[in-house]
Amino acid sequence: MSNMVTEILAFILTTSGWVLISSTIPTDYWKVSSLDGTVITTATFWSNLWKTCVTDSTGVSNCKDFPSMLALDGYIQACRGLMITAVCLGFFGAVFALVGMKCTKIGGSDQSKARTACIAGVNFILSGLCSLSACSLYAHRITSEFFNPMFVAQKYELGVALFIGWAGSILCILGGVILCFSIADSSTTSHTGYAYRGAESNVSSHPREYTQPMSQRSPPEYSSSSRVQHFDKNAYV
Template identity: 75%
Template sequence: MTSSMFQEIFAFILSTLGWVLVSSTLPTDYWKVSSLDGTVITTATYWSNLWKTCVTDSTGVSNCKDFASMLALDGYIQACRGLMIAAICLGFFGSISALVGMKCTKIGGNDKNKARIACFAGGNFILSGLCSLSACSLYAHRITTEFFDPMYIAQKYELGAALFIGWSGSVLCILGGSMLCCSITASFPKSQSQVNYIYNGAVSHSHISSYPRGQAKSANQRPPPDYSSSSRTQHFDKNAYV
């Protein structure tokens, strides 16, 4: 019981830390940064995220432009927005459910109900990590495809710091959620019928194995009556007292 409680606490810390990293990824500026490959003199640095695109000149002054229309965006940016928002919402509900379902808290009902709630929280954290992982991977795939395409002549970009933060948070969410789901096994002991079945099977096996090979005694066969003098005397004495 104590080990599973510590496992739940450690899983909750991992999952919450991963959710915080995933949440901090969404407003981070540097999802992609202009590449310096083949450039001798750099006069400006281009960078963008899911909400805006910016340029920073050599003096450090930045000029940004928000994406005006959501429907006019590329499909991968819209998909990344939706996946990241879903990841943040799932992680939020997972954190609340984990607080209710852990054994160290006083709310949530009995152990079985708390175990179900903890399993639900672990599933939310796993889904949150998968959504964030998919969004960061999709965005990175677009960057690398344009970078290695020889026919692409526009500005090429490299992976920004936000993608690495998102990947790290996704891994922590998946690990913490998996540990949270595995920690509930101690709350569901073996049923009494299964224990009785194993016990009866062991008794019947030992009873049959006590006979020599080829002379195993049937379960319904009764032993032959003993007509010795001692048994008749005992039977007579018993009836005499009645």
């Protein structure tokens, strides 16, 4: 029962993390223009993996999609690939988790369900690592430009999408690890219980016979025919 509760908790954590990672991709504010050193702000610049926008003081936004994928910076292309990979891995991990959990009626035997659930945990861990790498790479580019005194262009700060992505990554990794450990504990428990039942069945199937002490044993009785045969053999000798 405890293993089933642990699997359900791990599934909730991983699914929540996957939802957060998926919601990070279309989120607008991956980076926002910094207000450090400015007195009067007439516009706010912000962008994500797909477009760059500007919002004026009246609240009107004007966005422009990136014109060419090949002309993008390398870190944006890498972040796109990592985030899409994270979403795909999380989707397959959720499917495998539903098949491999003990509370579901699909998946075959307990051994096959345990193997499927372990694959789901690995998928969630890889999904969290991909999302964590993408958000960290994007944040490293923002912070390196911000603290670079030679960089004279517009400087940006970390957007809310990065924090959502980090939170989803941690949930996916944590839930995947819990799912893998719960499967390992359940398999160890099942093997131990099987060995104990086998030993008990062997003991019950071969009961030990009661042996009487030598002091309480009665002397063997010989029949008269055996005495006659014994004496006859000695007589011939």
